[in-house]
Amino acid sequence: MDWMMYIEDILQKVINADKDTRSKLIKELSDKLAECEKYKSYLENASDTIAEMDESGTVIYTTNNWIRQLGYDPEDIKGKAIFHQFFHPDDAPKAEEYLQKAYKTKKTQTGFEYRIKNKQGQYRWHSANLSPVLDDRGKVSSVVAIAHSIHDRKMAELQLTERETLYRLLLNTMQEAVIMVDNNDIIKYVNPRCCQLFDVSPEEVMGKIGYESFIIPEDQQIIQNQNRKRARGLPDEYTVRGHKKDGTIIWLKINGSPLYDEQGKAMGSVGIMTDITESKKAMDALKRSEEKFRDLFDNSMAGVFQSSMQDRYLNVNKRFATMFGYDSPEEMINIVTDIKKLYVNPDERENLKELLIRDGMVSNYEVELYRKDGSRFWTSLAARYRVSEEGVSVMEGANIDITESKNLREQLLSGQKMEAIGKLAAGVAHDFNNLLTLILGYSEDIVEELPPNSPVRESADEIVKAGLRAATLTRELLTFSKKQAVRCQDLDFNSLLNNLKSIFVRILGDEITLNYHLADNIGVVKADSTQMEQVLVNLVLNAREAMAPGGILRIKTRNEKKDSNRHLRQLDSPAEEYVHLVVSDTGMGIDKKNKHKIFEPFFTTKSDAR
Template identity: 35%
Template structure:
C-alpha cells in the first residue's frame, strides 16, 4: 500500500499481519511487519514502461525479427502485421534455415549467422525470394544475441530497390543527354572548385573528366588575366543572375580557345545557390571566320578606295611615264637632262607599282592564270633578285627537280617573290642569307585542321627564308594587314605582305609563317598543283623590237592627255588613228569613216557608255573589227570575267610605248588572247 510521509513524499509499503490469540483462543492483538518497497515498485514501473515502449517499438517496426541458434535453427520470431513470409512463421520454428529457404539464400543466412556470433560484428546481406509471382528484395542484418544466439532483422526493400533503379535510369538518361550535348558543362561550388565536367568539356580542354573534379576551375581552365573578370561574373551567379558572355579557356597544353558561355546559378533542392553552372560552346572557328570577315571587309573598303582612285591615277601615270619615255628616246646618252627624265620615269614606275599593289590586295586587278613551272620562273628572276638584295646578302636557290605545275598569274607570282625578297632584305641590315626553295608536298587532313585556310591534296611549296632579325610574336597577327609596317616612316608602305597574302589567296593557295625573334623568318606558300602543261615564263630581261603596222585604228579615251599620248604612239608605229573622247563620239566617227576599222582601242571606264558597252554596239556594225581594252581599273564585271577566261584583250595602265605597240600587233595578228 502507499503512504504519504509528513514531508509529502509518497512511499510504497508491503505489510504482513499475524493475529495474536490468548490461551483460550481469543484474538488479543495483531503482529505486523512493514516493508518499504518503494524502490522495488519504481523498478517494476520502469520495467513496465520499458516493456510497453519496446512492445510499441516492435509493433512499429515493419520488419521481421528472428532469433537463431548458432547452427541456424529458428528459435523465435516477431513479424510486423503486413510482413509477408515465404513460409508462415509458426511453421519454421525449430527448423534450420536450409529446411525452409532456397539453397542459395539459406547458405548466405547460415554464413552470416556464424560470422556474427564468431566476430560480434553486425552482418548485412541482401537476397531475393519469389513472392506472389514476382521476385522481392530483402535486406537482413544479423547481430549477436548472447553467446550462441543471433537476431536477424529482415526488411522488405523491394520498393527501395525499384526507386533506386528508377533513379539510376533517370540519372543515366540525364547523363546520356548531358554527355551527348555539343556544349561543355561545368559545375563548381561556391569556392570555384569543380564538382562536375562532362566529356565535351574534357574534349575541348584536353583533360579527362576525372582530372578536373576537385580542382580549382580558375587555375585549371582560365588564363590569369581573366581571373578578375570571371570572379566578378561568378559573384553575379551567387546573387542568382544568369548571363551569356565570351571568354577564352586554357587547354591542358596551355593553348587558348574562344568559348561562348552561358553562366547560371547552381541550386540545391531547397532552391539555395550552392555553386555555378556554365554551358560552354567552342567558338574558335567562328572567331576565326569573324576575323576573316573583318579582314575581308577591310580589304573590300581599301579595294573600293583603290578602285576609286586607280583609274584617274593610272591615267596620270600613263601620261607621265609615256612622255618621259619619249623624251628619253630624243635625248642623247650624255645629255645632262637625261638623268632628270630618268628619275621622273622611275618615280612613275614606283607609283605604278604602288597602284598595282593596291589593286592586288583589293582584288581589283585582272588575273591571267597560266600553268607555271615555278622552277623556271625563279631561275629567270635570279638576276633581278640579285639586283634587289644588297651585296652582303647571299642568294641561295634550291629548286627540286620534277616540280609540279601550278595555275597562277606569272606576273602576280613574280610580285609575291619580289615582295618577300625585299622584306627579307630589309630584315638583314647586317647581311645574311636569302634562300628560295621549291618542292612538291602533300597536305593531309591533320595539317588542314591546324591551318583552316589550307585545302588538302597535292601542292607545290615555295619557301622564302632569311637569317634576319625575326618577327616578334605580338606583331605576327598583323603581318598581312594593309598599311601595317614596322619600318621607319618613308621606308615602307605596309602593302608588301598584304599584297602577297591576297595574291596567294586569289590563286587558291595558302601562306604560313615561321619566325622567332633573332632566328630569322620563313614564309611558305602552298599552291595547288595543276594538270595543264607548263607555259614558259617570260624572261625579265627579254627585249622586243617595236612592231609597226599600217591598219586603221579607232582610239576611244575620255582623258585627253592619255588619248593624245596613245594616239601619238600608234601614229609613230605607222597606224592610221581615228580618235573619239567617248562612246557616242566613237559611234559617230565610225559611222562617218567609209573604210575598214581593223582595231578599236578603248578605255573601259568612261562616262555614259563604257568601253564594253561600246564594243557590244559597234562590233555588229563592223564584224571585222577587233577590240583591245585599256584600263587603269577594270571594274566592269563582264570585262573582268572575260579577261580572266581569255575571251577579250585587256591592257592595264600604265604601259610603255613598247608594250602598247607589241600588244596591238598581237591582237591584230591573232597571236594571243592572254
C-alpha cells in the first residue's frame, strides 16, 4: 500500500464531504495514522536494519537501527550511495549486482553476505535480503533491504575454515601416515603420506577395513584388540608389521586415539603410523652386537672390569671375579667397596690413576693383588680412562693373571744365574782337582815312607783323608756344573747315615735332638752317594730352620715291598723291593698351598736375605 497516496485520497474526501461523512473520514484517517505509527514503531525498533534504496543504490529511507548496529545516525546515511561509501571494496560490485537483479527480476534476492564499515572504520559482516517495491503500474520504484549482523557467526566460520585449512595442510605435509576409521575400522580418511607409505591411492582403500588393507595377517588381531580399547576411549601406542602393495614387510609404530562426535560418543579413531623399519633393523643389529660383545665380555679369558675413580667396581666379568676368588661378578661388586684394599701396595692404585689421567691409557702394568682368601697373585693390567655421557670418570680395562709366568721368568733368571755359577764352579773344580792330585800324590808317598809307629803318621793320614774329602767336593762341583756324570753304585743307607751322624749333630746344635731308627738288614740301593749326602744335609739344614728354637729330628729306614704299599703300587717300575727313608721333624711343617711346589728346583719360602 502507498500510504501517502492513501492519505491524500482521504484528505480530498474530507474536503468534499458533508459534516457527518467528514467526521467518519477523519476518524478513519486517525485510525490509519495510528496504525501507521504502530508499523513505524515496529520498523524503528526491529533488530534488523531496514533501508530503502533507488536503482543507483542511494538511500531513500532507513531506520534508526543503523545507530545500534553501525553507529551511524540515519541522517548520515540518507542520500548517500551506500555501496561505494560504506561497503568493502571487494563486496561493492556484488551488492550492485544483487540490486540490479532485484530491479530486473522484480523478485526478492536473498542471502547476500557483505562487509560494511561502521563509524569506527571497522568492517562488520552482514546478511541482507533485497525486496523490490512496485508502484501502481507494476514497475519497481525502489528496493527495500532488510539486513542483520552475522559478524560473530561469520568470524567463527572463517576461523573454523582457517583451522580446517591449517589441519588439512598439516595432514597433507606430515611425514607420518595418518588414517581415520570408524568403530568397525572402515577407512574414512588417509593422508598423502599414508598413500605414499603403502604405495596406494585413496580410492583403493577408502571404505575398506583398515587392518586388512595395511597389516600382515599375523598382527591383525593386535589392531582389533586396540580398536576395542579405543572404542572405550583409551589411547594407545604399539608396534606391528605392515605390508606395502607389493607385499614388502615394514615395521610400524602406531599412536592411536579415539574420535568423538558432538555428543561425546566415540565414533571411530585416528592412527598416526611411523615407519620404523630402518630403526628397527638398526636396533636389532645393535641388540645382536650387544649380545655378541656381552658374550665376549662374560666369557673372555681375560678379566674385564669397569670401575669409578672413587675405587668402586661398576662392572666386572666372570673371569675377573673368579680371578679374585669370588663366585660371581655380583658378589664381587657388592663386597669390594674399596679397590685399594685389593692392592698389596695401595699406593700402586693411586699411581695407576695418575698415569691414566695423565696419559689416557696404560698397558702391561704389573701389580700384586690379594684374592678373597688373602692369597697373593700377580696381574698384568691394560686400562684406559674416559668420561661417560653422564660426566662420570671411569677406568676400563682387562687383567691377566701372570703369577705363573712371573715365577717362570724368575726361575729362568735363577737358572741363568745357576748356569753362570756352574760354569765358574767347573773352572774352579778343574783347577782345584789339579792341585789335589799333587797333594794326594805327595801325601800318600809320605804315608808309605813313614814307619807304622811314626809320631807324624796320624797327621799324614789326616792329610790324605782331607784330600779325599776335597776330591769328593770337587766331584760335587763338577756334578753341579753338569760336567761330571752321576756315579750310581751299591749304597747302604744305614752306613751312609752313620757316617754323616757326627756332621748332622754339629749342624743341629744343642737345641735339637737327633734320633736314628735304622732297620736291621736294610736292603742295598743303586744311588750316587755324594748326591744322597747332599740331599740329606739339605733336609737337615731345612729342619733346623723349621724348628727354631728347638725340637726333635727323626731319621728312619725300613724295607718295603711293592704289594704292601699303595704308593709303590702306583710306580711304573718292575722292582718289587724298596728302601724307605723318612726324615721328619717337629717344626712348623710345609704350608698346604706350597706342597705342590717342593720339587721345583728354584722354589723357596726363604727371604732374599737368607
